[in-house]
Amino acid sequence: MIALGVILLLIGFIAKxxxxxxxxxxxxxxxxxxxxxxxxxxxxxxRRHWY
Incomplete structure (x- = not known):
């Protein structure tokens, strides 16, 4: 989710x-x-662990 958030931030920033x-x-x-x-x-x- 963190990687997806960063990708969305970058695309949103670049494409305005x-x-x-x-x-x-x-x-x-x-x-x-x-x-x-x-x-x-x-x-x-x-769940305690996510695999």
Whole structure:
């Protein structure tokens, strides 16, 4: 999700498309939150590990 967020941010910035910029920020923040929850050992979405 973090990689997708960064890609959307870059495409939105280069193409000057505001909706892609906004979606990129949202996806990036959600990805970072999931990384933080996963690194603390907390189960995310009912699973402790995602493979």
């Amino acid at each position: 498309i505001a909706i892609l910029w906004t979606l990129g920020i949202i996806v990036l923040v959600v990805g970072l939150i999931l990384v933080l929850l996963g690194s603390t050992g907390r189960a995310v979405g009912g």
